[in-house]
Amino acid sequence: MTYIDPSRAxxxxxxxLPRDEPIHMLNLLLYRDLAEYPEGHEHVDKGWTGRRAYQEYGATSGPIFRRVGGTIIWxxxxxxxxxGPEDRRWHDGFVAQYPNSAAFFEMIKDPDYQRAVVNRTAALIDSRLVRFKPGEGGEGF
Structure with missing residues (x-):
């Protein structure tokens, strides 16, 4: 089973969950060989790879991500x-930090973000987005 968007549940x-505390979002990405844009989209005939489409998502959503206080911490x-499963692989992973989940909601409701996210959908075969409450780093587990 693959996942691109969250289920309703x-x-x-x-x-x-609390909306007033910092959050870390683990992102795991598996790209399509060839991006799949909806018919009529401006990028549909460009022949972009999934990785290239995801780069476009980053370029177009990045200003909104930064405006709400988001940063990539890893x-x-x-x-x-x-x-884990031997047949499971990912291309890339990262952890995005938000000052709080309200900032995340602000980002995904932004009309420019909603236009940008089509690049993410076109880019990915599968993904995971997992929320964590930040904890302290250090030498031990």
Whole structure:
């Protein structure tokens, strides 16, 4: 099973969590070989890869992400599944930090973001978006 957008149940659970504390969002991305844009979209005939379409999503949604106080605090390229299904792989992963979930909601409701997100949908075969409450780093587990 693949996931691009949240289910209603998962999104309702997200909305029920506190909105006034910082959040970290783990993003795991698996790109399409060739982006799949809806008929009539300005990028439909460009022959973009999924990775290129996701770069467009980053370029067009980035100003909104930064305006609401979002930052990327970690980014990496997948190498190997150590614990988990052997057939599961990701291309990229990152952790986005938001000052609070209200900022995340502000971002996704922005009309410019809603136009930009079509690039994300066109780009991905599968993804995960997981909310975490930030904790302290350090030397131990």
């Amino acid at each position: 998962n999104f309702e659970a997200f909305k029920a 980014r990496g390229a997948f190498q190997a599944m150590v614990t």
